[in-house]
Amino acid sequence: MILALESSCDESAAALFDPARGIVGEWVNSQIEKHRPYGGVVPELASREHLANFPPILSMVAEKLAGERPEKIVVTRGPGLAACLAMGVAAAKALALEYKCPVAGANHLLGHAWSAFLDFHAQDPASYSERLAAILPHLGLVVSGGNSILFEMGADLTPRILAQTVDDAAGEALDKGAKLLGMPYPGGPLVEKTAQGGNPKKYRFPRAFARTLEPRFSFSGLKTSLRYLIEKMDDATLAAELPDICAGYQAAVVEALSGKVRVFLKAGNYKSLGVTGGVSNNRLLRAQAAALAEKFKIPLLIPHPRHTGDNAAMIAFAAWAYPAGAPVVPAEALEIDPSLKMDGVAG
Amino acid sequence: MATSTCDKLRKGVVTTSAARTRALAKTLAVELPPDCVLALHGDLGSGKTTFVSGLAEGWGIPGPVTSPTFNLLVIHRGARMLAHLDAYRLKSAEDMEALMLEEFLKSPWCLAVEWPENVGEWLPADALHLFLADLGGGRRSLRLATGGPNEA
Numbered sequence: 001m002i003l004a005l006e007s008s009c010d011e012s013a014a015a016l017f018d019p020a021r022g023i024v025g026e027w028v029n030s031q032i033e034k035h036r037p038y039g040g041v042v043p044e045l046a047s048r049e050h051l052a053n054f055p056p057i058l059s060m061v062a063e064k065l066a067g068e069r070p071e072k073i074v075v076t077r078g079p080g081l082a083a084c085l086a087m088g089v090a091a092a093k094a095l096a097l098e099y100k101c102p103v104a105g106a107n108h109l110l111g112h113a114w115s116a117f118l119d120f121h122a123q124d125p126a127s128y129s130e131r132l133a134a135i136l137p138h139l140g141l142v143v144s145g146g147n148s149i150l151f152e153m154g155a156d157l158t159p160r161i162l163a164q165t166v167d168d169a170a171g172e173a174l175d176k177g178a179k180l181l182g183m184p185y186p187g188g189p190l191v192e193k194t195a196q197g198g199n200p201k202k203y204r205f206p207r208a209f210a211r212t213l214e215p216r217f218s219f220s221g222l223k224t225s226l227r228y229l230i231e232k233m234d235d236a237t238l239a240a241e242l243p244d245i246c247a248g249y250q251a252a253v254v255e256a257l258s259g260k261v262r263v264f265l266k267a268g269n270y271k272s273l274g275v276t277g278g279v280s281n282n283r284l285l286r287a288q289a290a291a292l293a294e295k296f297k298i299p300l301l302i303p304h305p306r307h308t309g310d311n312a313a314m315i316a317f318a319a320w321a322y323p324a325g326a327p328v329v330p331a332e333a334l335e336i337d338p339s340l341k342m343d344g345v346a347g
Numbered sequence: 348m349a350t351s352t353c354d355k356l357r358k359g360v361v362t363t364s365a366a367r368t369r370a371l372a373k374t375l376a377v378e379l380p381p382d383c384v385l386a387l388h389g390d391l392g393s394g395k396t397t398f399v400s401g402l403a404e405g406w407g408i409p410g411p412v413t414s415p416t417f418n419l420l421v422i423h424r425g426a427r428m429l430a431h432l433d434a435y436r437l438k439s440a441e442d443m444e445a446l447m448l449e450e451f452l453k454s455p456w457c458l459a460v461e462w463p464e465n466v467g468e469w470l471p472a473d474a475l476h477l478f479l480a481d482l483g484g485g486r487r488s489l490r491l492a493t494g495g496p497n498e499a
Contacts, residue, residue, distance in 0.1 A: 167412075
């Protein structure tokens with residue numbers, strides 16, 4: 001049994017993973033309600049909240065373990081907010097002492113990458129390895145508030161980054177668009193909602209690098225063109241045009257992602273496609289990813305919504321599925337790395 | 348000294364592309380004193396992150412300088428440690444303290460702060476303030492001041 005802790009941002013989370021069964025328990029202390037009056041993550045609150053959140057979560061973990069000793073403790077060491085990461089790492093070190101088991105530092109982004117395979121594993125843990133081998137190489141898209149990364153993974157399971165954002169992440173582009181449109185932060189989901197019924201073709205926004213193998217996404221030009229568009233509109237026009245504007249803006253963000261996925265699927269010989277992270281809940285992105293998977297006749301792996309945000313289940317699973325990404329170290333050598341990259345390169 | 352980038356920026360500069368904004372920031376990087384706080388004032392899309400990516404180039408920091416909006420704080424390592432903070436969701440000096448910056452900043456560092464007005468009381472008196480504005484058509488104005496908006 002692997003016990004994982006995650007506290008890279010504002011969620012305090014723990015999970016227990018049994019390779020023979022899958023996730024046997026997971027606990028997330030969602031702090032969204034507490035934070036709402038402040039509009040998002042506020043580190044002062046978040047780091048203090050982790051201190052308050054972990055004890056009750058860890059007693060539930062202990063109850064579930066019922067005396068069984070975990071084979072190892074895995075904790076997210078980066079990337080994330082230093083003050084928050086430090087809480088999880090300190091808790092993990094204490095647990096490793098208590099349970100007399102090794103401790104490993106995990107990469108949050110690898111967690112997102114591997115979250116695509118959580119349900120795939122759980123379908124039939126016994127045959128997981130053979131089934132996995134049949135859907136490699138894998139093309140994966142990690143899209144969240146803070147990340148937009150396209151990567152591939154072959155038989156050695158080492159992720160290789162194919163493209164990443166050079167400025168805003170896809171989720172940020174949606175949130176910033178929402179802000180320009182006068183919506184509360186974080187407004188990404190609100191843009192999606194407002195876009196329903198809108199005409200995505202009426203207003204055309206740029207899709208940078210979407211149809212090329214260029215190793216980057218760029219979303220910063222998008223918000224500038226949105227600003228130019230709405231500057232010329234009076235309030236009444238803007239209100240009337242809002243669904244069409246949101247639909248056009250959302251389409252630009254999503255097609256910048258799906259367009260690049262398409263060119264890589266065409267250029268490579270991928271046997272599966274994964275879309276993970278918070279933005280994988282966007283319905284337009286899901287629909288376009290599904291259409292691509294169908295066109296290329298490969299399975300599409302999208303995690304359950306509870307595994308798209310920050311969660312410990314993906315951390316536990318990734319540490320088991322790809323142990324090289326979460327090496328066991330002496331407890332005193334375990335350190336946070338707030339700017340850790342997906343491929344393990346220190347920031 | 349010949350006209351430094353710092354002097355030019357104090358008088359105000361208009362750039363005509365993101366590449367020029369980046370090049371300007373790159374030349375400013377070597378002139379910035381060690382351990383300095385640079386407050387970046389400007390609306391969404393005024394070129395703040397572009398400017399910071401130019402600084403990063405000046406200090407030989409590899410890889411893209413991505414927006415810190417969601418992650419709040421991104422730390423880059425090169426000839427200088429560059430801490431890139433988006434204070435948009437911060438409300439007070441206490442929020443700044445909670446970031447435990449003093450634990451992570453290794454001299455020589457530069458702390459670039461977007462939306463600095465949110466944590467105005469935290470900013471040191473000798474912080475540099477850069478004011479950016481989008482003039483339209485890809486043109487952006489940049490002006491540097493010390494001592495905050497009052498002096499500007």
